[in-house]
Amino acid sequence: MGGSYYMGFLLMRYLISMIIFFSLISISEGGWKDVFKKEFLTAPWGKGPKIERDVCIECHTSEMIKSQYREIPSEWRKSWHYEYRVACHDCHGGDPRDAEKSMSPERGFVGIPKHKNVPEFCGKCHIGILENYLESDHGKALKTIGKGPNCVTCHGSHNIQKASIAIINEGLCTRCHSYERAKSIKATLLLTEKKIKEIYDSLKTLRSRLIYTEDDDKILFRTHVEFRALFHTVDVNLVKDRTDEFSKRLSAIEVRVQKYFQELEFRQNFTGIIMFIFIGLCITVFLLGRKSE
Amino acid sequence: MVQRIREWIEIRTGISELVRSQLIGYMVPRNINIFYSLGIVAFVAYIIQAITGIFLLIYYAPHEDHAFKSIQLIMNTVPYGWLFRLMHVVGSNLMVAVVFLHMLSVFFLQAYKKPRELTWVIGALMSLITLTFCLSGYLLPWSQLSYWATTIVTTMPTAFPVIGDFFTKLLRGGEQVSGVTLNRFFAVHVAFLPPLMLILFGIHIFLVCRIGFSSPPFGKVIEERKEWKEFRPESYPDGHPFYPYFFSKEAFMIFLYFLAMFFIISFAPALFLPADANTPADPLNTPEHVRPEWYFLAPYQMFKLIPNKFLGIILQITLVILFILWPFFDRLKENNILKRPRLLVLFLGVLSLWAVLTIWGSY
Numbered sequence: 246m247g248g249s250y251y252m253g254f255l256l257m258r259y260l261i262s263m264i265i266f267f268s269l270i271s272i273s274e275g276g277w278k279d280v281f282k283k284e285f286l287t288a289p290w291g292k293g294p295k296i297e298r299d300v301c302i303e304c305h306t307s308e309m310i311k312s313q314y315r316e317i318p319s320e321w322r323k324s325w326h327y328e329y330r331v332a333c334h335d336c337h338g339g340d341p342r343d344a345e346k347s348m349s350p351e352r353g354f355v356g357i358p359k360h361k362n363v364p365e366f367c368g369k370c371h372i373g374i375l376e377n378y379l380e381s382d383h384g385k386a387l388k389t390i391g392k393g394p395n396c397v398t399c400h401g402s403h404n405i406q407k408a409s410i411a412i413i414n415e416g417l418c419t420r421c422h423s424y425e426r427a428k429s430i431k432a433t434l435l436l437t438e439k440k441i442k443e444i445y446d447s448l449k450t451l452r453s454r455l456i457y458t459e460d461d462d463k464i465l466f467r468t469h470v471e472f473r474a475l476f477h478t479v480d481v482n483l484v485k486d487r488t489d490e491f492s493k494r495l496s497a498i499e500v501r502v503q504k505y506f507q508e509l510e511f512r513q514n515f516t517g518i519i520m521f522i523f524i525g526l527c528i529t530v531f532l533l534g535r536k537s538e
Numbered sequence: 539m540v541q542r543i544r545e546w547i548e549i550r551t552g553i554s555e556l557v558r559s560q561l562i563g564y565m566v567p568r569n570i571n572i573f574y575s576l577g578i579v580a581f582v583a584y585i586i587q588a589i590t591g592i593f594l595l596i597y598y599a600p601h602e603d604h605a606f607k608s609i610q611l612i613m614n615t616v617p618y619g620w621l622f623r624l625m626h627v628v629g630s631n632l633m634v635a636v637v638f639l640h641m642l643s644v645f646f647l648q649a650y651k652k653p654r655e656l657t658w659v660i661g662a663l664m665s666l667i668t669l670t671f672c673l674s675g676y677l678l679p680w681s682q683l684s685y686w687a688t689t690i691v692t693t694m695p696t697a698f699p700v701i702g703d704f705f706t707k708l709l710r711g712g713e714q715v716s717g718v719t720l721n722r723f724f725a726v727h728v729a730f731l732p733p734l735m736l737i738l739f740g741i742h743i744f745l746v747c748r749i750g751f752s753s754p755p756f757g758k759v760i761e762e763r764k765e766w767k768e769f770r771p772e773s774y775p776d777g778h779p780f781y782p783y784f785f786s787k788e789a790f791m792i793f794l795y796f797l798a799m800f801f802i803i804s805f806a807p808a809l810f811l812p813a814d815a816n817t818p819a820d821p822l823n824t825p826e827h828v829r830p831e832w833y834f835l836a837p838y839q840m841f842k843l844i845p846n847k848f849l850g851i852i853l854q855i856t857l858v859i860l861f862i863l864w865p866f867f868d869r870l871k872e873n874n875i876l877k878r879p880r881l882l883v884l885f886l887g888v889l890s891l892w893a894v895l896t897i898w899g900s901y
Contacts, residue, residue, distance in 0.1 A: 452813070452816060453808060453813075454807065454808065455613060455620070455624075455807055455808055455811060455816065456613070456614060457609075457610040457613055457614050457816065459610065459818075512620060512621075512807075513804055513805075515621075516621070516800050516803045516804040517800075517804045519796075519800045520797060520800035520801055520804055523793050523794075523796045523797040523800060524797060526789075526793040527790060527793045527794055527797055530786055530789045530790045530793060531786075531790055533782070533786055534782070534783075534786030534787060534790060537782040537783055537786060538783065
């Protein structure tokens with residue numbers, strides 16, 4: 246009895262000594278490492294894209310800069326680019342980590358492109374769209390007479406939203422010409438766009454229910470991008486001709502999506518039946534147990 | 539024919555005598571309750587993990603370029619692969635829950651007291667191995683969630699002075715979590731931990747069988763406790779027979795476990811697999827909200843709250859040691875926790891703190 250108490254006492258004393266010993270090391274060492282702090286407390290739980298902390302943002306939100314340019318960061322934060330972590334230097338070049346060289350041409354700084362050069366500016370990433378745009382009447386007008394709509398005319402410059410068919414509207418198109426041709430293209434695009442959106446939603450549902458749709462995601466994304474690029478030709482006949490081809494590609498994805506949904510239904514029914522078997526077994530065993538008591 | 543087969547087996551094994559002595563003739567305390575069956579439920583949970591794990595091994599590829607693809611293959615293409623994977627994923631979480639409940643009930647029923655201190659210590663080590671199983675298995679799908687959660691966990695040892703960096707490198711097999719880490723964790727998960735668990739399990743079961751069931755300190759029948767000066771198996775001559783009385787309770791709890799598992803698989807299959815768990819690992823892109831699994835949330839939150847990380851990790855290690863060696867700290871003979879208000883307050887306090895830290899950690 247006394248021995249047991251003594252053992253407990255010894256263990257407790259040992260534990261307290263260890264805490265004091267390690268605490269002393271902790272204080273002498275600091276116990277706090279930059280790497281650890283950086284990796285453990287900042288990176289994994291840091292909210293929002295890391296690209297926010299760069300000199301472009303710092304300067305464009307300070308008093309140093311003209312008021313008209315101070316709105317740019319807040320506009321950009323509302324954009325589709327922001328959501329996908331496309332930062333200032335991705336389009337404008339320069340070095341966002343070096344205040345002195347941030348706007349240096351040596352570091353690829355472009356600044357504000359001229360109206361005529363905007364398609365190439367955006368086309369660095371949107372390659373397919375640039376090609377189709379340059380073939381279009383819009384592109385030809387811009388390149389020949391230097392006047393005509395470029396990317397920002399329809400999409401805006403910093404608060405760029407996810408492109409949707411709603412961009413083709415009477416208010417926007419009639420700023421330069423009549424709406425008839427645009428209306429006809431919009432009508433052609435509408436069904437396919439609707440189908441694409443439905444498939445996106447279906448794939449999202451499938452992913453949330455643990456069907457991996459990576460391959461179909463890629464096919465759909467590629468189809469969608471090509472389809473959007475096609476529109477930029479603003480050629481009604483071409484859009485109409487090729488819409489069938491896109492529809493076929495989308496239908497093929499739809500067939501696979503339907504199969505996945507059937508599979509999910511089967512899975513739920515299958516495990517549901519097993520669950521009911523176990524409910525039955527639980528009840529049976531419970532009743533048998535009561536009987537044996 | 540059946541009779542002849544039965545006789546053939548009986549002559550060679552003497553199984554009917556075994557059934558008589560270990561099932562029908564084996565007496566358990568009259569006031570034994572359903573919480574005493576959690577041990578066998580935990581055992582069944584391990585068996586399910588082992589069986590489903592073996593099936594997953596057939597298609598799983600432990601390589602950074604193929605691991606996620608192989609999981610996709612199992613979920614989408616392999617016939618019933620989804621079932622085995624979901625049973626493994628849901629089962630791992632339920633297994634931790636059952637082990638927690640088992641430990642809590644043993645503590646509440648004070649079943650760790652003399653002569654069962656060793657049984658508790660082995661059980662506590664098994665529960666730690668269970669968590670190590672979960673930790674090592676978490677990386678294997680090579681998803682965004684698993685990659686970054688492992689990055690966080692393997693960063694923790696750097697809080698140690700002198701040996702911290704070395705230990706982290708040892709875990710990762712380099713500076714960063716990489717394919718080498720995946721191989722190490724895979725080896726630990728499928729080759730190192732299972733035999734270790736089996737050995738501890740064998741000792742645990744041996745001790746439980748050798749010493750016998752403890753009797754609940756509550757209820758009508760409480761045997762007069764004698765001083766343990768020499769080994770003697772605990773027996774209950776006036777108790778209930780193990781079969782069918784306690785056997786039916788155990789069977790009920792096992793079926794309930796399966797019921798819970800298939801309920802989750804049927805109606806909430808993605809409960810333990812959020813979006814980041816279904817996205818391939820991208821070492822260049824840190825997800826915004828990475829947090830550990832629910833059972834690590836309390837220590838994780840505690841770790842975040844303590845400003846000195848080294849002290850934080852030492853405190854946690856101390857608590858783990860305290861947990862493992864608890865029977866040696868608690869030397870009082872009284873085994874009814876309701877008659878020990880200070881211990882009851884400690885028990886409820888720790889439970890509440892755990893719950894608060896878990897909820898806090900999830901935000």
